[in-house]
Amino acid sequence: MVKYEQVVIVGVGLLGGSLGLALRNRQLARRVVGVGRSPSRLEQAIQLGAVDDGTPDLKSAVATADLVVMCSPVQSIIGSLEDCLSSTRALVTDVGSTKVSICERASEILGAASTSQMGRFVGSHPLAGSEKVGVQNASGDLFVDRTCVLTPLPETPAADVDELRLFWEAVGSRVLQLSPAEHDKSIACTSHLPHILASALAGTTPDELLPLAASGWLDTTRIAGGNPQMWQEIIAENREAISAALQSYSDELTRWLAAIDAGDDQSIHQMLVQGKEQRDSVGS
CATH class of the missing domain: 1.10.3660.10 (6-phosphogluconate dehydrogenase C-terminal like domain)
Structure with missing residues (x-):
């Protein structure tokens, strides 16, 4: 069953590529779009079947997304959050290995917003990965039977947490919930x-x-x-x-x-x- 019309994955490396493969293999999205700075890496992700299309333009990609998953390094996620949240009304999450700084930055952006035309954010961290890097090492089964931790803020709507829980469960993960600090x-x-x-x-x-x-x-x-x-x-x-x-x-x-x-x-x-x-x- 298709759950999303379009999922945007920002950073199509090992985790982003594996997520794209999982979504496409399980038919959870009609279209998966990868965002990245390297045209050759995006083309490789397309050839490997991890995404349907690729673009370097974050704002235009997320504008029509139903879900955005930020799979770049932690500091890159923090630096891209404002552009991402201000350009979409979709649910936005990430796969960063630390959560306090990412969630605090998201809270600052959303708290200072002068319009309701903003994305929603819930942090997540799938405990999956490898010492290997790159989409060439991606696997559609990477998240199966792995724990994924959700880190909502106190003001996060329960409906957003529930949506993200169902998303990670759909790619095979067991879901836990902690505060960012925990x-x-x-x-x-x-x-x-x-x-x-x-x-x-x-x-x-x-x-x-x-x-x-x-x-x-x-x-x-x-x-x-x-x-x-x-x-x-x-x-x-x-x-x-x-x-x-x-x-x-x-x-x-x-x-x-x-x-x-x-x-x-x-x-x-x-x-x-x-x-x-x-x-x-x-x-x-």
């Missing part, structure tokens, strides 16, 4: 901290030891292969929560170091058991 604090622990740890491990492993790197090292450092510029922006937008998560992890490492130095095998065993049980509880 989201950023939580994701600092479960997404941003792991990336920093993976990067630190990869970056501090001496070259001469790399021939000995087996599955444990490779599995642990896989996400360090992500886009450094994108991750620098994510960290910049969530410094306080990430710093707190790093401090908590540092305290845990201190306990490990003390147990190892003391030969406290019982404590080491307890910490290993705790880690295994926690990891086993989330499945594969």
Whole structure:
């Protein structure tokens, strides 16, 4: 069943391309339009079937949209929000990995609007992705059985939240709802901290030891292969929560170091058991 006449995806990379494929494969939109600065990348997205058409003109694209999903990096989303919201009456959402700054900017724009001819905004963050980038790595099943977090503001109409919940469920996601601040604090622990740890491990492993790197090292450092510029922006937008998560992890490492130095095998065993049980509880 077609749910939307036209969905506009701003930024047709891995996430945007995967969303376009999901919409087209599931026949959820009659037309999917990609917005981007690179004509060659837009043409690639068209050839791969992720979008029906592409344009560099954000304002004209969103003017006739039923739904707009902003899939560019966080700081780009913030910079484009005013042009987007002022050029459409559609529901606008995003896939940014941090939510406070994006949602605050949207609230400022909508609160200062002198006309009702504006878009509506609800933040979202699908917990899906890969260390790979680009529409060439997109998958129409990327969001299946993945959690998507919605981050409405207190003034957000319930109807807008319900519409966005149904949208993400339609592409296969499980939907949760948090405040923007709760989201950023939580994701600092479960997404941003792991990336920093993976990067630190990869970056501090001496070259001469790399021939000995087996599955444990490779599995642990896989996400360090992500886009450094994108991750620098994510960290910049969530410094306080990430710093707190790093401090908590540092305290845990201190306990490990003390147990190892003391030969406290019982404590080491307890910490290993705790880690295994926690990891086993989330499945594969």
